[in-house]
Amino acid sequence: MAEHQAILKADGLSKRYEDGVLALDRLNLEVQPGEIYCLLGANGAGKTTTINLFLGFIPPTSGSCFINGIDVSKDPLEAKKYVSFVSENVMLYGNFTARQNLDFFARLGGKTALTKDDYYRAMRRVSLQEKAFDQRVKNFSKGMRQKLGIAIAIVKDAPAVLLDEPTSGLDPKAAAEFLDIMAELRTEGKAVLMSTHDIFRAKEIGDRVGIMREGRLVMERTRDELHNEDLNRLYIDYMESAGQPASA
Amino acid sequence: MWRTIVKKELLETIFSYRFPLFAVICLLLVPLSMAVNQAAYAKRVRDYSDQVRLADEAAAAIKIQDIMAGTVAIRGFRRPAPLSVFTQGFESTLPRYYEFTQDGFKPGESATDDETILSVQGKVDFVFLVQMVISLIAMLFASDMVSGEKESGTLRAMLANSLPRDTLLSGKIGGGFLALWVPFLLAFLFGAVVLMFGAFPLAGGDTAVRVLIVLLATSLFILTYFTIGIAVSTSTSKARTSLVAILIVWAAFQLIVPRLGDMIARLAHPVRTETQVSLQKSLLVRSLDAETAKELGRQYDLIFKGAPEGAADNENSPERKKWDPIRDDIQNRARETKSQQLSAIDETYLQERRRQLDLAVNLSLVSPSAAFARFIADVCGTGELERAKYVEAVRSHQMALDNELFSKVKRTLMMHEGGGMSMSFSAQPVDASKLPRFTITPATVAETLKANARSLISLLVWLIAPFAFAYAKFVKYDVR
Numbered sequence A: 001m002a003e004h005q006a007i008l009k010a011d012g013l014s015k016r017y018e019d020g021v022l023a024l025d026r027l028n029l030e031v032q033p034g035e036i037y038c039l040l041g042a043n044g045a046g047k048t049t050t051i052n053l054f055l056g057f058i059p060p061t062s063g064s065c066f067i068n069g070i071d072v073s074k075d076p077l078e079a080k081k082y083v084s085f086v087s088e089n090v091m092l093y094g095n096f097t098a099r100q101n102l103d104f105f106a107r108l109g110g111k112t113a114l115t116k117d118d119y120y121r122a123m124r125r126v127s128l129q130e131k132a133f134d135q136r137v138k139n140f141s142k143g144m145r146q147k148l149g150i151a152i153a154i155v156k157d158a159p160a161v162l163l164d165e166p167t168s169g170l171d172p173k174a175a176a177e178f179l180d181i182m183a184e185l186r187t188e189g190k191a192v193l194m195s196t197h198d199i200f201r202a203k204e205i206g207d208r209v210g211i212m213r214e215g216r217l218v219m220e221r222t223r224d225e226l227h228n229e230d231l232n233r234l235y236i237d238y239m240e241s242a243g244q245p246a247s248a
Numbered sequence B: 001m002w003r004t005i006v007k008k009e010l011l012e013t014i015f016s017y018r019f020p021l022f023a024v025i026c027l028l029l030v031p032l033s034m035a036v037n038q039a040a041y042a043k044r045v046r047d048y049s050d051q052v053r054l055a056d057e058a059a060a061a062i063k064i065q066d067i068m069a070g071t072v073a074i075r076g077f078r079r080p081a082p083l084s085v086f087t088q089g090f091e092s093t094l095p096r097y098y099e100f101t102q103d104g105f106k107p108g109e110s111a112t113d114d115e116t117i118l119s120v121q122g123k124v125d126f127v128f129l130v131q132m133v134i135s136l137i138a139m140l141f142a143s144d145m146v147s148g149e150k151e152s153g154t155l156r157a158m159l160a161n162s163l164p165r166d167t168l169l170s171g172k173i174g175g176g177f178l179a180l181w182v183p184f185l186l187a188f189l190f191g192a193v194v195l196m197f198g199a200f201p202l203a204g205g206d207t208a209v210r211v212l213i214v215l216l217a218t219s220l221f222i223l224t225y226f227t228i229g230i231a232v233s234t235s236t237s238k239a240r241t242s243l244v245a246i247l248i249v250w251a252a253f254q255l256i257v258p259r260l261g262d263m264i265a266r267l268a269h270p271v272r273t274e275t276q277v278s279l280q281k282s283l284l285v286r287s288l289d290a291e292t293a294k295e296l297g298r299q300y301d302l303i304f305k306g307a308p309e310g311a312a313d314n315e316n317s318p319e320r321k322k323w324d325p326i327r328d329d330i331q332n333r334a335r336e337t338k339s340q341q342l343s344a345i346d347e348t349y350l351q352e353r354r355r356q357l358d359l360a361v362n363l364s365l366v367s368p369s370a371a372f373a374r375f376i377a378d379v380c381g382t383g384e385l386e387r388a389k390y391v392e393a394v395r396s397h398q399m400a401l402d403n404e405l406f407s408k409v410k411r412t413l414m415m416h417e418g419g420g421m422s423m424s425f426s427a428q429p430v431d432a433s434k435l436p437r438f439t440i441t442p443a444t445v446a447e448t449l450k451a452n453a454r455s456l457i458s459l460l461v462w463l464i465a466p467f468a469f470a471y472a473k474f475v476k477y478d479v480r
Helices: A047-054 A076-082 A098-108 A116-125 A142-156 A172-187 A199-205 A223-227 A231-240 B002-015 B018-060 B064-069 B117-121 B126-143 B147-152 B154-159 B165-197 B207-234 B239-268 B274-304 B318-364 B368-379 B384-404 B445-451 B453-475
Strands: A008-016 A022-031 A036-041 A062-067 A083-086 A160-164 A191-196 A208-213 A216-222 B074-077 B097-101 B104-107 B409-415 B421-427
Touching: A008 A047, A022 A047, A022 A062, A022 A191, A022 A216, A036 A047, A036 A172, A036 A199, A047 A062, A047 A160, A047 A191, A062 A076, A076 A083, A083 A142, A098 A116, A098 A142, A098 B002, A098 B154, A116 A142, A142 A172, A172 A191, A172 A199, A191 A199, A216 A223, B002 B018, B002 B165, B018 B074, B018 B126, B018 B165, B064 B409, B064 B421, B074 B384, B097 B384, B104 B274, B104 B384, B126 B165, B126 B207, B126 B239, B126 B368, B147 B154, B147 B207, B147 B239, B154 B165, B165 B207, B165 B453, B207 B239, B207 B368, B207 B445, B207 B453, B239 B318, B239 B368, B274 B318, B274 B409, B274 B421, B318 B368, B318 B384, B318 B409, B318 B453, B368 B384, B368 B445, B368 B453, B384 B445, B445 B453
Parallel strands: A036 A191, A036 A208, A083 A160, A160 A191
Antiparallel strands: A008 A022, A008 A062, A208 A216, B074 B097, B097 B104, B409 B421
16 A cells, blocks of 8 residues: 555544543554554443544543644644544434435535535435435434435545444444445545444454554554454454553 | 524424424414403503593582582593503503592502402413513523434534534524524514504504514513523533423523512512502691691681681781781691601602612512513513603692692681681682693603613623523533
8 A cells, every 4th residue: 555644643642531541542543545444442442532532522631633634633623624424323313304414414514515416426325225315314224324424424525534333233234335335435545444343344344453452552453464363363362451461 | 604503403493393382382372462462451441541531521520619628539540551462561550540639649449450360370461471481492492402412413423524613502593593583573473463453553652663672672582591591501411401400490580580589679678558658648648737727726716816706707807917927827837848748758658669679670680581571561661660650640740730729729727726626718710621631751762771771781691691601611512
């Protein structure tokens, strides 16, 4: 993979909450354009904290994170122009139709000139059923909501995409479709940072995989390196060593 | 970006089950309350016209003998306030008329005499609906605007974009308020049409301006409550907690603080009733008159003791020449003393009321609802200002009647030492058709605004403070 300027970058990023818990400890991480980085870890490992820091929802205790070279702490609004976010449970406005939700979030993302056709195209791209386009989303399944969430990210067309447990609760078909879309985003040159518990899909889609434990990135492997290793075994080994001093 | 948020809030509210419920409540109750109060107003006007006609007829039939006998009681009626269709205020508790006699004035019965036991539950008028129903709905609409979105995760989804929080907050307030205001405005306009069909004098005098003030003040009042709801919502992280907090805040503002203010003021500065004051004045007049009669009798007996027969009736007799200036002097002094002491009683009473009212007003300013109700009642001519104007008009009418009618007959009542009494009269002609008519000069709009400066400041503070509070909270709101 050719070296570009990292779209997503964490530089010694730490977060200690008011209750004293160190949620993130000097995280260094870079995601290049056209790269999918999967963050694995148990609950409380610091994956979501990392995403929250990238989105400027919480301030770092020390260190910095950058989106497209912009320090999120210093200029969060400018930084967020270059990132899309898809959460575990994509939350949408139930009384709005899929297209209305898409239109609203696209406008928030700065896309004010999109047409109905653009929205339909995005929804087709994520394989949302045509009949659902103008239906209210309150009756959508989790998979449909997830697809719509990704459609929102697609129409925003930001260079970076943050995904927080996106495959959690999806059925195998929906999860497979999701991976296809991720692969397309990679082809388009997006830098994707995905937090997940799903070791198998992380191995399947990730260009790099990092394992977090107690706020620290304790292991990082490239796709090539993982060819010769058993990620499942690695993950379990690292999790089992919890309580012992973490080492990268 | 702001418009996008406004549009989204507007649509989200419109699509919710709450909106049609609110719209139906507004569109039914607001015009209905106006129509019902319009009918009641029309009835009061008819009663007023009949009673004024009868009183005029009675006044025209006044004879000098009636005045000599002290049986003349002239009634001055208060014209019902047209804008009482918006708020009843003191409309039914103010005396319908005052009765003016040589001894002073006293209040007549009020319109409450016509009411049934059901009226103890309060009257449903426009201001009641706004205060008790629309304000609560406004707060409930706002209750989950921040905490609810946090709970559902949509707040996180929105703020993952390059969206300034102040834009989001003001957009939420703008859109949410618009969703409330539009049905309210339609209901108000519909109500105005209903009033016009009922021959309401909308174009008379400054009524139209006052109606516009009512509309504007009510709109701002709804915005205030909506913003208070948003402020509560930004202080909690769960919609259910917001709901409970909102109900507590609403009850405090609507039910507790205003009543507590009045109760504390009544306890701290008790005030006698108008009837008690009238009675006190009557007793004073009676006592002063008796003293004067005694003094006159004593002087009369001194001067005319041993005087030839007919000396008292002969204007040229030396006794009579001595008696006349003494009598006039005693009567003038008595009149002055009476006037001073009666004024002192009135002044003390007014001071007591002012003190109580000032405390009640100041305490109630803690609640935007009380400030709003006081302001609207004054704008509609059914509030404290109208009561003060009424009393002012009553006093000046009494003075006018004293000059034009009661002073035309001079009664000289004397109590002699032996216990006997005698009375003499001197009378000037009276043209009953030229007696002054009782009128109340209504407060002008400028006077109303000036008199309500404190209420307006309170409303303004309540408009700005919750927004500032919500802003301060929302900037640091944890959206995770």
